Amino acid sequence: GENVEQHPSTLSVQEGDSAVIKCTYSDSASNYFPWYKQELGKRPQLIIDIRSNVGEKKDQRIAVTLNKTAKHFSLHITETQPEDSAVYFCAASMTGGGADGLTFGKGTHLIIQP
């Protein structure tokens, strides 16, 4: 089955700086890669996703890049703010998220230092 590795497990950045979280996947058939944000005690919520036919996608301060050849994808957050502090999960799916669920990385705890 699919295996998703996520690094780092903890990331501390100064407010206003950029943060980058990286994930690798094992199955070249995976074609959908979402990123979820989870605040303490809350449910995971989708912040951005990308399909395998796209190399990069942006949404305001958040961007995701995908390198299919290397089988890795990354989350970029620019101009970080205190409300960005949370745990971020990457995931992969071979069927676009449906029919077989998502395989998640183990998460990155992002800490924004004031």
Place this chain on the structure above:
Amino acid sequence: DAGITQSPRHKVTETGTPVTLRCHQTENHRYMYWYRQDPGHGLRLIHYSYGVKDTDKGEVSDGYSVSRSKTEDFLLTLESATSSQTSVYFCAISATGGHSNEQFFGPGTRLTVL
């Protein structure tokens, strides 16, 4: 938040007892999923459903069974609870097949097995 609820929200039970968790949606989405979340493991898929009476196993299905007799309800049963099943359980739903593959998560159920 999408119309998805879970019950109970918290439960403490003893080893060897059966436990049933309920996920209820009002979105009429076809796909439903059960994940468990444990420190250091991220979210792992237990079972999923792609329609009424249509279910399949996920990554960590041992010790769990599911049923879906109606579109809106997806039940997760621990036949004989063990301490290793102490976890936070999240239900998710997805429309998949349309313009979005987003999985929406429920609020979670915290289960403690003593």
